[in-house]
Amino acid sequence: MNVHMWLLLVIQHCLFGEIRAKYPRSYEGQIREYLLKHANYSSMERPITGAASTVHVTIALQIFSMLDLNERDQVITTSGWIYMRWRDERLSWIPQDFGNITVMPISINEIWTPMIFLSNTLDSQSLNIISPERGGVLLDSNGIVSLGTPLIMSTLCPLKVQYFPFDTQVCAFRFLPSNQYADILYLSTLPARDVSDISSLQWSITNITAHNWTLAFRDFSPSIPIANTSVGVFCLFLQREPSYYVKTLMVPSSLLCIISFVAFLAPPDSGERISLGVSMVLGLTVFQLLVADILPPYGDQSPILSLYLSLNFGLTCLAMPISVLNIYIAYGDRRLMFLKYPTLRKLFLQYLPKAVGVLSYSERVGNVQNENSRHRKELEDPKVKDGSTPHILPTDDSHVYISPVEQIKLEARIVALVSDRIMFAVFLVGFFILLTVILVKFNGNPEILSDYCKQE
Structure with a gap:
């Protein structure tokens, strides 16, 4: 070994020796080294010491806000926080030996974590809710592992x-x-906290319930023909705020339907009855x-x-041909x-007009006779034309002639006016009966639960 190599080793020893002397190893590092290195710990093994033991994982879900509920696609998007807790029998220490530290953070990759996924999710990122990118865990001195991770979930919600x-x-x-x-692994759910602070514009969250289920899966493995799998279910109860739809759908459609009935009160010769009915039909469409x-x-x-x-659409459409029929009757020449039956003639020309507020036949004949008499007097007395006092000629109005065509x-x-008034009353009563029936049906709204949200 040459002089340069010796010199390099001496410098390295001096530097690292000084660093170790200046920055001693922390208690958390000592705990991590004690648990993970010297105890032959493996993150691939279940956190138990006995072969027949079951790992119990407690899971809780806290919803922060409901971002969207797409009624058309039946997909709900929420943001929340998932809590998990289990006990790792191999990860425990005596706090007095390590500076009285009872809780320390540790990376997810360093220890065993359960592989739990959200089965009804529509987002691939929510399939595995435990990943190093979501953060770490807290390790207690008695081996309790606590994991909390945020998550945005897009799940299927049949409506x-x-x-x-x-x-x-x-x-x-x-x-x-x-x-x-x-x-091997059993999930236990914990009830959620208070849901009063969950924000949503269109919905109000009334409750979140937690349920534990065990489902049987066939052909799980060759040695286990039927395996029971633990399932943790959280049910989010939603109540829609109906005021927006009442103001934008129910009230306007009801008013359009009533306005279409008002067309019966218009005179048959007004010329606007059919156009009004068509406009109401288009509005309801x-x-x-x-x-x-x-x-x-x-379905x-x-x-x-x-x-x-x-039904409103049907009432509005039905009012149109009846209105056309009344116009046809009013302008008929036969x-x-x-x-020709005396009873029906008295009913439609005398009694019903008085009942519905229309001038009867005798009253209209009297008005026609008075008008004809006045017109004849004006023609016979020329002083009426120049503004002087008219001279009343003796006449008998009962003998004023009305042609058969005029009759x-x-x-x-x-008959057309009487029919219009009767149809207006009939359609209006029918509409309010329909509205009452619909309100009664709405009041019978039961709380529909899915199979997973029912109590075991």
Whole structure:
């Protein structure tokens, strides 16, 4: 060995010797060296000393905020924190021997950690929720390992949209160990903390429940035909805020339906009844498209709101041909056949007009006679034209003549007006009966639970 090599070794010894003297090894480093190096510790082995022992992992989920719930795709996105705790029988020390240190941080790669994934996730990053990139763990002197990691989860949440927008939904988060049956690793869930501070614009989170399940998987391995796997389930209970949809869907559609009935009160010769009905039909069609765009495709149980809008649409469409029929009656040039019966004639020309606030046939004939009499008097007395006092000629209004054509038109108009008023009342009563039935159906909204969220 030459002089240069000797000189290099001397310099290295002096430098590192000085560093060790100046910076002594910390108690945490001593604990890590004591646990991981001198005890033949392996992160590939389960944290037990007995072969038949089961590793019990406690898991808890704390939701911070609900970022989104896509009703169309039935996907919920939440941000939260996952807590895990288990005991590693090989990782314990006496605090008095290491400066009374009872808790120390340690890297995930250095110790055994359970392989747990979120089974109903739609994001590949959430499949394995334990990774070195998410942080480390805390190790207690008695071997208790505590892990807390943040996570943004996009999970599948099947929705029950029958009672939209007064619906309640339950979304489940299912945690399973990877390729480890219940005799090897068992998951125990802890109930979540207070959910009052969870933020969401459209939904209110009412509760989070924790459940433990054991599922049987067939053909797990050749030596284990049926293996029981422990599953930890957290159920998020959601209550929708319906005020937005009530103001933007239910109230406008109801008003459009009522306005379409008001067309019956317009005179048959106004010329705006058909255009008003068509406008209302188009407006209700727009609301139907809005609901179809919001909700996912549904199967057997259609939303009550869609049924309500469809019935409103049907009432509005039904009002149009009846309105056209009344216009046809009002402008008909043939005598109505049922008026040849005295009973029906009195009913439609005398009694019903008074009941619905329309001038009866006798009143209209009297008005026509008075108008004809006044016009005849003006023609016979020339002083009326120059503004002087008219001279009333003696006349008998009962003998004023009304042509058969005028009688037919007068009868048809009275029947059309009576029919309009009756149809307005019938459609309005039908609408309010429909609204009452829909409200009763909404009040019967049950709390629908998935199979995983029911108590065992």
